[in-house]
Amino acid sequence: MKAKLISVVAAAVLAFAGAVAAAGPANAAPQREQLVGQGVDSCAAPSLSQMSAFWNNTPYSAWGVYIGGIDRGCSQPNLTKAWVASVTNQGWHLMPLWVGPQNPCASGFDHFSTNTTTAYSQGKAEAVKAWNAMSALGMATNSPVTYDLEAPGSSTTTCINATKAFVRGWVAQLHVAPAQTAGVYTSTCSGFIDQFTTSPAPDFITGADWDGVLSTSSMSCVSTSHWTQHQRHKQYRGGHNETWNGVTINVDSDCSNGPTLALAPFSGNSACL
Amino acid sequence: MKKILVVAAGLVLAACGTAQQTLPVANEGVAHQGNQLAKVTPDASGLVYEHSTDGGRTWQRSTLHLDLPTRQAVVALSPDGARAGVMATLPGSASTGGLPALFTGPAAGPLAARQAPVAGDVAWVGSRLVLVGGPQRSLVYSSPDGGVTWQKLDGGGRFNVPATAPSHGAPLTTADGVTVPVTAHGRPSTVRLDTSKDGVTFTKGVVVTLSGDAAPGVAVPVAVTGPDAYVVVDPSGVLHVVHATTQETITPSGLPGPIESLTFTDAQHGTAQVAHACTSKDGCDHTVTPMVTDDGGHTWR
Known part of the structure; x- marks a missing residue:
C-alpha cells in the first residue's frame, strides 16, 4: 500500500513539476494533489475575502486548516463545505489537521491512554472522526489528513510507546479502503518522527522546525533517509502577523513537498524541495 | 550635544540627539531598564x-x-x-x-x-x-x-x-x-x-x-512612547499616535513593508526596532531594523 502511494505521489510531482497553478473544474471535489511550495496555517480558517487577500500576489499556495478534534484550539465558523469548495476553486491547497488527544506526557491537553492496546484503538477512533469530518467538508476519499501531535517537554518510555501505538492506529484506520493519506505533525526534535517508521507508518510528516529555512530536505533531528519521497511538509516559522493586501492574519509559515488537498498539483517554489 | 525635542500628539521624539545608547543587536529578544x-x-x-x-x-x-x-x-x-x-x-x-x-x-x-x-x-x-x-x-x-x-x-x-x-x-x-x-x-x-x-x-x-x-x-502591534502615550500600528500601514484621550492618525514614510512589531528602544530620541516581513511574492525574509524618526513618526530612516 505504502509503496504504491509513494509511486503515485512521485509520479505526480514529475508530471507536474513547474506547472502553473490552475484550479480544476468548478464542481470537482478537491482531492489529494502534490504541492511543492509555500503555505501558512492559522488557528482559525480565515474568511473568503481574507483568503483572497493572501492569495493575490503572495508567495502562498497552501493553508493548514484545523478541521476538528477535542484539543483543537480555535472554533471554525468559516470552515464549511462551501468554504472548502471556494478556496480550492481559487487554487488553494489545503492541509487538513486533526487535533485529538495528545501524548500522555504532554501537559495541558486531553490525552490518549498509556496502555498501548488502548492507545492503538484510540488512534483508530480518531481516524474515523477525522474521516467523518472531512466527508462533511466535501473532501474526497483519498484526501490527506495530518494528526497534530504536540511535543511533550520530556517523554517517558511509556509515553513514547503509547504514542507510537496511537500513530499506528491512526494510520491503519486511514488506510482502510477507500484509503486516505495519513500524516503526522510534530516538532522534528521531539524524538518521535524517526520512531514512526514502524509499519504502518505515516505516509508523510509535517515537521515543526522553526529554523527559518525554506527547505523540507533540511529538518533538524530527522534522518535524511526517512520521508524522502515527496513526503514532507515543514513548519519553518511559528506564529507571527503577516499583512497582505491590507489584511493581517496571525500565521505559521510552511514549506511543502508533499500531499495536500486541492484540485490540481502545483509546483510554486523549488526551494521547498 | 544639541538636542531638539519634538512633541507630536504625545509622541516625544528628538532630533540630532546625543550619542545613542548602543543596543547589542537588532533583536526582538532585548529588554532595557x-x-x-x-x-x-x-x-x-x-x-x-x-x-x-x-x-x-x-x-x-x-x-x-x-x-x-x-x-x-x-x-x-x-x-x-x-x-x-x-x-x-x-x-x-x-x-x-x-x-x-x-x-x-x-x-x-x-x-x-x-x-x-x-x-x-x-x-x-x-x-x-x-x-x-x-x-x-x-x-x-x-x-x-x-x-x-x-x-x-x-x-x-x-x-x-x-x-x-x-x-x-x-x-x-x-x-x-x-x-x-x-x-x-x-x-x-x-x-x-x-x-x-x-x-x-x-x-x-x-x-x-x-x-x-x-x-x-x-x-x-503597539509601542509605548511615554506616560500614557502609545503608537498603534494599523494593518493598513498608518500609525495611530495616542496620548491620553487624544489620537492622531499619520501616514508614515520610510517604514519598510508590513510591520510585525514596533518597539521604541529610546522613545525620547525616536529610536525603535522595526520588525517586518514578506514584502513581495519572491521574498519573505523576517528582518528587524533599527530605525529613527525625528518628526513624530511621520518620516523614518
Whole structure:
C-alpha cells in the first residue's frame, strides 16, 4: 500500500513539476494533489475575502486548516463545505489537521491512554472522526489528513510507546479502503518522527522546525533517509502577523513537498524541495 | 550635544540627539531598564541569556536549556531592573499558539525554569509577572511569584476558542504598571489599551479604530512612547499616535513593508526596532531594523 502511494505521489510531482497553478473544474471535489511550495496555517480558517487577500500576489499556495478534534484550539465558523469548495476553486491547497488527544506526557491537553492496546484503538477512533469530518467538508476519499501531535517537554518510555501505538492506529484506520493519506505533525526534535517508521507508518510528516529555512530536505533531528519521497511538509516559522493586501492574519509559515488537498498539483517554489 | 525635542500628539521624539545608547543587536529578544540591558539569542543548546548593568559595555552570559530548538523568545526586565523573565515559544501548532518554556529569576541570574500555562509574551509589574498568549492570544494570566503559580485573568478555555475572542498584544511595561493592547476583530477592528497598576486588576482604556483588517488571532502591534502615550500600528500601514484621550492618525514614510512589531528602544530620541516581513511574492525574509524618526513618526530612516 505504502509503496504504491509513494509511486503515485512521485509520479505526480514529475508530471507536474513547474506547472502553473490552475484550479480544476468548478464542481470537482478537491482531492489529494502534490504541492511543492509555500503555505501558512492559522488557528482559525480565515474568511473568503481574507483568503483572497493572501492569495493575490503572495508567495502562498497552501493553508493548514484545523478541521476538528477535542484539543483543537480555535472554533471554525468559516470552515464549511462551501468554504472548502471556494478556496480550492481559487487554487488553494489545503492541509487538513486533526487535533485529538495528545501524548500522555504532554501537559495541558486531553490525552490518549498509556496502555498501548488502548492507545492503538484510540488512534483508530480518531481516524474515523477525522474521516467523518472531512466527508462533511466535501473532501474526497483519498484526501490527506495530518494528526497534530504536540511535543511533550520530556517523554517517558511509556509515553513514547503509547504514542507510537496511537500513530499506528491512526494510520491503519486511514488506510482502510477507500484509503486516505495519513500524516503526522510534530516538532522534528521531539524524538518521535524517526520512531514512526514502524509499519504502518505515516505516509508523510509535517515537521515543526522553526529554523527559518525554506527547505523540507533540511529538518533538524530527522534522518535524511526517512520521508524522502515527496513526503514532507515543514513548519519553518511559528506564529507571527503577516499583512497582505491590507489584511493581517496571525500565521505559521510552511514549506511543502508533499500531499495536500486541492484540485490540481502545483509546483510554486523549488526551494521547498 | 544639541538636542531638539519634538512633541507630536504625545509622541516625544528628538532630533540630532546625543550619542545613542548602543543596543547589542537588532533583536526582538532585548529588554532595557535604564542602564540595564537583557537579551536572549538562540544557540545549539537552547538560549543564551545575557545581562548588562552598564548600558551594554560588559555582559554576563548564561545558557538556558530548551527541550526543543526555537528562534522565538522574548525577555522582560522588571521596572526596577531586579528581575528578568524569558519566554521561549517552542515549536507547536497554530492550534496551541506554540508551546511555552519560561525562565525567571534575578536579572543578574541565574534564571530558573518555570511552568507556564501557555506560550506568549511576559511583562513585570513590580514583582508580579503578566503573561498573554495561547490560541488566538486570547488568554491573560498573572503570577505573584515569578511564574511558580498562575492566576487566569481573562479568556475562556484553551480549546475551541471562539472566533470573536479578542487577541491580546504583548504587555507593555509603563511607568506606573502595565498596558495590554486588546484587539477586537470585526468591521472595523479596534484596539483597546487596557492598563493595570498591580498586574491583576485592569482598567479599560482608550479605543483606537483600525482602518485595516485584523483577522481573529491578530494582536495589532503597539509601542509605548511615554506616560500614557502609545503608537498603534494599523494593518493598513498608518500609525495611530495616542496620548491620553487624544489620537492622531499619520501616514508614515520610510517604514519598510508590513510591520510585525514596533518597539521604541529610546522613545525620547525616536529610536525603535522595526520588525517586518514578506514584502513581495519572491521574498519573505523576517528582518528587524533599527530605525529613527525625528518628526513624530511621520518620516523614518
